[in-house]
Amino acid sequence: MxxxxxxxxxxxxxxxxxxxxxxxxxxxxxxxxxxxxxxxxxxxxxxxxxxxxxxxxxxxxxxxxxxxxxxxxxxxxxxxxxxxxxxxxxxxxxxxxxxxxxxxxxxxxxxxxxxxxxxxxxxxxxxxxxRRMSMRTSARNQFVGTVSGLREGEVSFEVRVRLDDAHEIVAVITRESAENLELAIGLEVHAFVKAPSVIIVTDPETRTSARNHLWGEVTRIHPGPVSSEVTITLPSGRNVTSVVTHDSIDMLALAPGVPACAVFQASAVILAVFD
Incomplete structure (x- = not known):
């Protein structure tokens, strides 16, 4: 045996x-x-x-x-x-x-x-x-910054979030959400933006109604069957990813090294605060 x-x-x-x-x-x-x-x-x-x-x-x-x-x-x-x-x-x-x-x-x-x-x-x-447990989010773009501005409206709050010395993003949330988050100047917050909510422009003269315009350069294009993920790197090294159709990539002549701007509405930004 x-x-x-x-x-x-x-x-x-x-x-x-x-x-x-x-x-x-x-x-x-x-x-x-x-x-x-x-x-x-x-x-x-x-x-x-x-x-x-x-x-x-x-x-x-x-x-x-x-x-x-x-x-x-x-x-x-x-x-x-x-x-x-x-x-x-x-x-x-x-x-x-x-x-x-x-x-x-x-x-x-x-x-x-x-x-x-x-x-x-x-x-x-x-x-x-x-073993540690953690939450996950489907939002492709995740940022950490501090609240740099608050403007109160009748039903909503405009929140400015400072990402670095050169970049801010703007979010518009409900008054109830602002109160629940206990927002204050200098508070660290997480900001999330889904990639399909980000559009790309390459002409500096383009005007849009969107509050957020983050200029950088295209650093990566990951092709897919119908559309592609385009990553724009800001001068600070942060990245913004957008989902763009192949036709739009051709029309805008997007390629690594091309200057481009990530544009998204303030209402597309989701804020979170953690104790």
Whole structure:
């Protein structure tokens, strides 16, 4: 009769930095950042993780939009059509994450010793207890900023949100929503805009009724069967994504490097505040 060897279990800590709308930093995104630093190419970094090319860019856009400073920057032109590299801030974020991860694992190891020799069931229960839950949103564009202006109307509030030194966005919400959110100047808020609500213009002389006009340049076009996702990168490194038909892309002559403006109504902006 064959004697089965006992299976030894080890508690392994997985460090994530979560927002209420999903993971901001985790092992996969950190490895993506490290691969970008190593290869200088988003396509090669995506293969190394591995991630799809689109998923890699989506992760980069999300991190750049939610961070205080961009973690990744693009360069265009050159013999090979440009590349991708980490900013100094991005390098510091990786170093901090890895240092905290090491401390976290050491704490888990010390805790495991105090548990004695737990059976498989105990380990699984503890791992379940440590698993973090997070909310998710379908909005493609997510921003973090501070309330820089409030204008009260009879039935609505106009809220200005400062994203950075050069950019503000405007949201119009109901009075009841403003009261529930307890909005005040300087309060940090999250702003969400669905990609189909964003239109793109390329002529600086174009006038629209929309309150929000964010100028930057096209950095990526991800084609789909009927329409494409077009990403516009602002000078600050933040990104805005729009869903545009193929005919519109041809009509506007959109391509990486082309100056473009993301335009959306104030009523298309959803605000959220977290305690």
């Amino acid at each position: 064959t004697t089965r060897r006992p299976i030894h279990h080890k508690l392994v800590g997985t460090l994530t930095v979560d927002t209420e709308f999903g993971t901001f930093l985790g092992d996969t995104r950190i490895r993506l950042l490290e691969a970008i630093e190593r290869y200088g190419s988003i396509s090669q970094a995506a293969k190394a993780v591995p991630l799809s090319y689109k998923a890699a860019w989506d992760a980069v856009d999300a991190m750049n939009n939610l961070a205080e400073e961009p973690l990744v920057e693009r360069s265009v032109g050159g013999k090979h059509g440009g590349g991708t590299s980490l900013t100094e801030y991005g390098q510091r974020v990786i170093a901090l994450y890895r240092a905290v991860e090491l401390e976290y694992q050491q704490a888990i190891d010390r805790l495991a010793k105090t548990l004695g020799e737990p059976g498989a069931g105990s380990v699984r229960q503890f791992q379940t207890l440590l």
